[in-house]
Amino acid sequence: MSTLETLQEILSCEFDLKPAELSPEAKLAQLGVDSLEVLELMFEIEDRFALKIKDDIPTNLVTIDDVVQYIDSLLAQQSPAHAAAGPGLAPFK
Amino acid sequence: MTKYRVAVTGLGVAAPLGHSVAELFTNLTAGRSAIQVLPAPLSDVMHARIGAVVEFDGRAHFSTPRLRMLDRVSQLALMAAQRAVADARIDFAAQSPDRCGVFVGTGMAGAATTDEGYRLLYGEQSDRIPPYTVLGAMTNAAAAWVGMEYGITGPNLTYSTACSSSAVALGEAARRVQSGETEVMLAGGAEAPLTPGVLHAWGAMRTLATPDEREPSASCRPFSRNRSGLVLAEGAAFVVLEQWQRAIARGACIHAELSGYGLSTDVVHITRPTPEGQARAMRAALLSARRQADAIDYVNAHGTATLQNDAVETSALKQVFGARVHEVPISSTKSMHGHLLGAAGALEFIIAVASLERGTVPPTMHLDAPDPACDLDYVSEGARTGLSLRAAMSNSFAFGGTNAVLIAEKAD
16 A cells, blocks of 8 residues: 555545545645644554654645655655664554 | 512433433432432442432433533533524514523533543653643533524633532522523533542542442431532533513413522632521522512422531521421422532423423332431322422532522412
């Protein structure tokens, strides 16, 4: 499953959004995902992608595609090969 | 000083023993108790293994995103408020929203949210505290959600005076209607204290009933010599209050008049009640209803089944009712629905109103060992029917000392 598909599944199951609305260009705010729900979304992303998201969540996550790009960048940084190279990247319990 | 009579036009409950007033009252008059051994892991809590639960799963009523924001206390509040509004057949969208208000009483507020936040922090050493923790736990959350649900933009207040919280909410709401400050009030109480942390805290006080091992449902024994304490319960109860003439004009069904509300405070100890304090609140309620004690045909007692309260309340009733005290039926329905803490006052006021409407007094159950210190007519033999009841008093007393008494009179 691609990053986009997994994210779409999270948004549809945990945030009760219609799959048809979840195009890459769709804006989170217009979908009714407010700032607190973005924080909740980050927890779901941590669980589903086995990532650790730090407190400094980017403020420019406007569209679904922005979130996909963000997840992919974290995956690249925190993949096992990268994890061995740097501190603080162990999977979060 | 009073400008407007206060009509009770809507009643709604989400309570142990009932999701409607009719269901609740039928169960009460049949003497059925909702008190049971709590499901695991709550049943593992020493000193607090029993309670009265509302048969209710929020997932059947609220979407997943909404449930993240709603502690169980707010879910129960929204359900009870919705039922009160439906019963009143009132459309808040057709009212002047700033002439309406929401007053709610709660003691422990969003206890499950608080408990879960601390479990994650201290128990799991997690730094992932849900972002809605503050909004779920805050004391005024239930009132805020109810106000938003109906677009009510007048005063939205939360009263937290422990076990008298929602009696205060109803009384203060009635005063707003009486004075003309508001026209319609949605007032009630909500409580959801059946969480491990809250149960442990109450258990530590040793004020909870010892479970009856043979028959857990009989564990709460108000006014009985073998009473051993209160039983915690969850639930919510709401009423719609409005100006009498306005209710008549819109063709509303008036259940009763909320005619009296009295307050007093005990200041001798943080938990110990006094007969004088409780009697002062009852007299203040009678005074505000412009009634003598002999007008009262039924008392829904605070009757927690703690050793202290029941003897003190009996003594206070004697001070207020004098020689006639033995002629007044008095019952503690907590023997069946348990102690809803901050929601108890609203629920028991609704039970008192239902009693007036039906001419039936629900019993005090499990009073099988008379106590010389509690020697009044507690209706322990079972419900009494076919009565002509004109006025009822509902008593609510609290840790912290805030005594609140409400009087309902039959609508004519």
